[in-house]
Amino acid sequence: DAGVIQSPRHEVTEMGQEVTLRCKLISGHNSLFWYRQTMMRGLELLIYFNNNVPIDDSGMPEDRFSAKMPNASFSTLKIQPSEPRDSAVYFCASSDTGVSYEQYFGPGTRLTVT
Amino acid sequence: AQTVTQSQPEMSVQEAETVTLSCTYDTSENNYYLFWYKQPPSRQMILVIRQEAYKQQNATENRFSVNFQKAAKSFSLKISDSQLGDTAMYFCAFMNRFNNDMRFGAGTRLTVKP
Numbered sequence: 087d088a089g090v091i092q093s094p095r096h097e098v099t100e101m102g103q104e105v106t107l108r109c110k111l112i113s114g115h116n117s118l119f120w121y122r123q124t125m126m127r128g129l130e131l132l133i134y135f136n137n138n139v140p141i142d143d144s145g146m147p148e149d150r151f152s153a154k155m156p157n158a159s160f161s162t163l164k165i166q167p168s169e170p171r172d173s174a175v176y177f178c179a180s181s182d183t184g185v186s187y188e189q190y191f192g193p194g195t196r197l198t199v200t
Numbered sequence: 201a202q203t204v205t206q207s208q209p210e211m212s213v214q215e216a217e218t219v220t221l222s223c224t225y226d227t228s229e230n231n232y233y234l235f236w237y238k239q240p241p242s243r244q245m246i247l248v249i250r251q252e253a254y255k256q257q258n259a260t261e262n263r264f265s266v267n268f269q270k271a272a273k274s275f276s277l278k279i280s281d282s283q284l285g286d287t288a289m290y291f292c293a294f295m296n297r298f299n300n301d302m303r304f305g306a307g308t309r310l311t312v313k314p
Contacts, residue, residue, distance in 0.1 A: 117300060129291065129304040142301065175243060187233050187295060189302065191245035 090180050090192035098198045104166040107195045109178035111159050118161050119189060120153055121177040129177075135161065136183065168199045202227045202294050206305035213282045214313050220267075221277045221308050223292030233295040234268065234275045239307075240288040248290070251275065282312045 091110040099105055111118055119134040133143040135155045143153070150169070155161045165172055175196050179189040203226045213219035225234070236248040251259045251268050258266050263283075267276045279286055292305040 119300075119302065128306050131302055134300060134302075136300065142299065177245060179245070181300075183300060186250075187297065187300070188235070188247055188250060190247070191237075194243055194245075 090178060090190055092176075092178055092192035092195050094195060095193060096196050096198075098200065099168055100200055101169055102167045103199075104164065105168045105172075105197060105199075107163040107176050107178075107197070109161045109163070109192060111161070111178075111180035112182075112190055113159065115180040115182045115190075116158075117181045117183045118155060119179045119181070120161070120163050121179065123175045123177065123194070124173075132163070165197075168197075170199045173197055173199050202229070202232075202296060202301065202303045204292055204294050204303050204305040206290075206292055206308050208308045209306070210309045210311070212311040212313055213279075215284060216281055218278060218280045219282055219310065221279075221290050221292075221310065223275045223277070223305055225273050225275065225292075225294045225303075227273070227294065227296070229296050229298065231297045233297060234266075235293040235295065236264070236266070236275075236277045237291045237293060237304075238286075238288045239291065240285075245291075249277070279310075284312050284314060286310065287312045 093108045117136045120132040132145045133153045138155045153163045175194045177194045179191045181189045205224045232253045234251045238246045249261045263280045265278045289307045291307045295302045
């Protein structure tokens with residue numbers, strides 16, 4: 087298995103633009119987690135899904151952030167409009183909560199908003 | 201809410217020696233998992249070791265072992281025979297098994313010196 091796949095790996099955009107980050111889960115996993123990592127705040131859980139259903143989105147910072155899981159293997163995290171303070175590395179992770187609860191992380195997307 | 205504390209922002213160790221990274225957590229839950237993740241400069245998050253709270257035996261994975269003290273809410277990581285490739289940020293994490301909520305500590309930057 088190729089592991090968790092994220093795209094793009096790097097994204098540079100101007101303030102006010104829409105940004106879409108993508109994540110493909112490991113085949114057979116049933117849970118997906120979106121994290122944001124910054125120097126100031128460390129690793130923060132933004133939202134997670136179980137069996138395509140959003141379970142907890144209390145970590146989503148603002149209404150500008152939205153996440154979807156249109157099918158069992160794919161998710162998007164959208165920021166509209168983007169702001170410079172959104173600059174961070176965004177990780178998604180997947181797990182099979184029926185087996186081990188271990189989370190397997192993707193390589194991350196480094197987002198820079200200018 | 202669960203909190204995870206890593207009190208050592210930075211540590212260093214000589215190659216081939218042993219080092220222990222500290223982690224404490226605060227929770228009222230009884231059913232949870234604990235993890236140590238490694239993040240090298242490539243920024244990939246790599247699972248090092250995990251511990252189920254209901255297990256009294258400390259987990260081990262080759263050169264990595266934990267000292268899990270449930271009553272003290274302590275979960276330290278011991279790295280034996282340190283190698284240059286162990287240089288990385290190490291994150292302690294707590295997962296509530298009831299709702300899959302995952303919380304990370306602030307991390308410890310470990311440098312292995314030749």
